[in-house]
Amino acid sequence: MFAILFLIFIVFTLVYGLFSAAILYHLNQYAVPGNTQSRVVISSFIFLSLLFWFFAIYFLVEIRMAT
Amino acid sequence: MLILGEGEKILTVMRKHWFVMLRTVITIMVLLLLPPVVLTVLPLAHFGVEQVLVEQVTNFVLSLYVMVLILFLFLFWMDYFLDMWIVTTERIIDVTQEGLFNRTISEIPLSHIQDITIEVRGIIETFLKFGTMRIQTAGEREFLIEDTPYLYETKDIIVAELRKKQPTKESRDQEAKPHE
Numbered sequence: 001m002f003a004i005l006f007l008i009f010i011v012f013t014l015v016y017g018l019f020s021a022a023i024l025y026h027l028n029q030y031a032v033p034g035n036t037q038s039r040v041v042i043s044s045f046i047f048l049s050l051l052f053w054f055f056a057i058y059f060l061v062e063i064r065m066a067t
Numbered sequence: 068m069l070i071l072g073e074g075e076k077i078l079t080v081m082r083k084h085w086f087v088m089l090r091t092v093i094t095i096m097v098l099l100l101l102p103p104v105v106l107t108v109l110p111l112a113h114f115g116v117e118q119v120l121v122e123q124v125t126n127f128v129l130s131l132y133v134m135v136l137i138l139f140l141f142l143f144w145m146d147y148f149l150d151m152w153i154v155t156t157e158r159i160i161d162v163t164q165e166g167l168f169n170r171t172i173s174e175i176p177l178s179h180i181q182d183i184t185i186e187v188r189g190i191i192e193t194f195l196k197f198g199t200m201r202i203q204t205a206g207e208r209e210f211l212i213e214d215t216p217y218l219y220e221t222k223d224i225i226v227a228e229l230r231k232k233q234p235t236k237e238s239r240d241q242e243a244k245p246h247e
Contacts (some may be wrong), residue, residue, distance in 0.1 A: 001120075005127060012131055019138055021166050023145050030149050030162070030170070032069060032080050039149060045141045052134045059127035066120045 081152040084197035179204040
């Protein structure tokens with residue numbers, strides 16, 4: 001059970017990281033210079049992503065403990 | 068990356084009205100309501116395994132689920148943010164972003180503009196003050212700026228810039244004078 005969920009988590013993190021990097025690259029490359037709106041949204045996205053990523057790790061550890 | 072010519076300045080940047088984003092935002096909000104529903108219903112169900120384990124697995128899956136929604140919302144916002152019309156002192160640039168891998172950029176010089184038409188259709192566009200601007204160019208295709216707010220202000224900016232570029236009566240007279 002834990003091994004399968006751990007594998008899912010690793011694959012998910014890789015795909016999520018790849019897509020996030022692609023979006024951030026596009027925003028850095030193509031945004032109009034001097035625009036601050038994108039910085040606020042990028043910061044919020046990174047913060048929320050990390051928050052739920054740590055939640056996922058926490059629950060994964062809890063599953064490990066429970067099994 | 069946007070590269071401006073020498074002396075060229077950005078006059079305004081237009082994006083679609085927020086109302087265009089509303090449908091996707093509502094869909095994501097509805098999908099975000101799913102985790103509380105699952106967490107409420109789950110204690111009532113029995114899966115033949117320990118309830119604590121079921122709860123932990125559910126919490127784990129819901130964390131990934133919320134991350135997917137955040138990523139989808141961010142991707143949609145990027146699409147909205149990079150889809151824009153840039154009016155500069157020299158040209159109008161139309162940047163169309165469709166997802167991550169499709170990007171179209173077209174532009175017309177301000178000097179090619181012959182006619183600007185503003186269309187506001189329907190009750191929603193009238194109340195929320197957005198619509199379509201049609202720019203007719205000399206011998207080229209029609210340029211469309213769709214679902215954007217501040218249409219009249221943008222038209223005034225373009226017209227003012229065009230007037231600046233037009234030769235004044237004195238300079239025309241000067242040019243018309245025969246050389247002695």
